[in-house]
Amino acid sequence: MLRRDLRRSAALATGATHPILAPMSNPPVPDDLVGAFQIEGEPVRGRVARMGPAIDEILRGHDYPEPVANLLGEACALAALVGSNLKFDGRLIVEARGSGAVRYVVADYDTSGGLRGYCRYDADEVAAASQGFQRPGARSLLGDGVFMMTVDQGADMDRYQGITAIEGETLALCAEQYFAQSEQTPTRVRLAVGQAAPGEGPGEGGQAWRAGGFLIQYIAEDESRGSTIEAWERTQALFETLGEEELLDVDLPSNTLLWRLFHEDGVRVFGSKMLRAFCRCSQSRIETVLKSFPAEDREGMVEPDGKIHVTCEYCSRVYAVEPASLETAA
Template identity: 65%
Template sequence: MTNPKDTAVTDHAPHNAVSDDLAAAFQIEGWPVRGRLVRLGAAIDKILAAHAYPEPVAALLGEACALAALIGSSLKFDGRLMVQAQGDGPVRYVVADYGTDGTLRGYCRYDADEVAEVSKGFARPGAQTLLGKGVFVMTLDRGADFERTQGITPIEGESLSLCAEHYFEQSEQVPTKVRLAVGSVQTASGAQWRAGGAMIQIIAGDTTRGSTEEVWDRTRALFGTLADDELIDPTISPETLLFRLFHEDGVRLEDAKALTAVCRCSKDRIAAVLASFDPAERADMVEDDGQIRVTCEYCATVYELTPDEVVAEQI
């Protein structure tokens, strides 16, 4: 895809612009505010279609994936960002895993009957209804040579965007606003899941561009006009979306990065995990045809291994 740098935004996207499955930064001219935008099409559809999620659960996972890409795409090191939320509600656990190479995966663990029960009377139950009392967690993984760093805050509000805003307020002391949207649209190939996200933050210490408080109030007001359908509409380019919000002041789209749905599972990884089990435990996993079958929680790929293949991993 193209990777525009310092691209001035107009009401029309460039002819060769890519509008889907991307994360990009944007800068409002002369303002001490930075922003990021995420648009997900085929990538989020692949993640959500891998499981027969109820609509509210799929929407929650879509939010988590958009949020992980939104925040993770700003990282300046090679590694991973994991956005997680877990509680005592119908959805026990939701996780989105973003790699700084632009790869994304995610899954939910839930009780279908409980989700159906709490969904009665709701157009779409939100995060707190689905997750109940619990915690929102962001984990940074810089690789084997570094310890993981983790920030934890309580789940607050009916959107993961509110959880993220609370996290930045408590952990980073950075004024932040986040919008997330997930929905299904009709395409020539049928219904397809889409997701989008946008985030704005004050640039800490930037007092050279005028009153931070006044600018932040104005930016929040403009940002508040952003509608969910605009974030997921495939006919609205990122450039057009930003132009609608900030055209009076000028806005620049920067460093767009492609996003893809990629799971890191493999037969070798599964064999290595099975090899860590006690031999008696592995023996209980063998089915009548002599195979051990393991389903990846993320992508739902089913791996078949013989006990000899697992033992070979230990040699």
């Protein structure tokens, strides 16, 4: 870690110096939290997410190939980073669709901290796309397509959706391009997904999945601030020293990571929110969907045991529905 600290000191030396503030007194935070921060006295704000059991539960719900699991883990971390900034009760949906081995990836965050996600893919095509790559990124897996973020404020409000083309190789680059084009907000994003060594995570029968995300944004200058571009450039230089292993380190709390990055400027941490794996599927929702089908179509869904079986594509829970219950409740 000494080499990285030296790079950070060199990055700071290229810009104006700031008083060194006392280390943060906030207690270390556990896994499955997303929190906001701002560089002290500077026009830069951000959020950091660290995920352990929540992302492990989401990814273990499906037997995804490793490249697909990595892509979905990144989408979930990104949804938590962006969605946690919503100022109202609702949902943020991060989605990418393409013509490649992965047809689409979607991560759904609600403002209570619930997360779910799903990928649709062709296993043979994923294996072919992974040849020669240690970890194929979004562009390699999705091919030509679109990246979308959708804000859902509830049934009585219109949805807001922004769409950009998939051009960056990584999902983080797709997000940066989205903010530049749709929000006109300079933004940097880093996402990381990996598996903890045995004994470092809660997974049974294997390594546990972990994910992390880090986002910084530039607050535009105004008359009171004057030019603030130097502060943004300096913060980006420090951001570039952030490694994926730091976002995944089980022994490195978010507050310590922030202090390690920005201690010479100072960093102020705001409220944090717990994250959890949560799916909105239920028996009643499944029955409502089935009732929307014509009776003859439902008859074709009945399996040998006399029931209709429906598997939730998000959490893999299987629901068994009595056809007669759909008729009597209709």
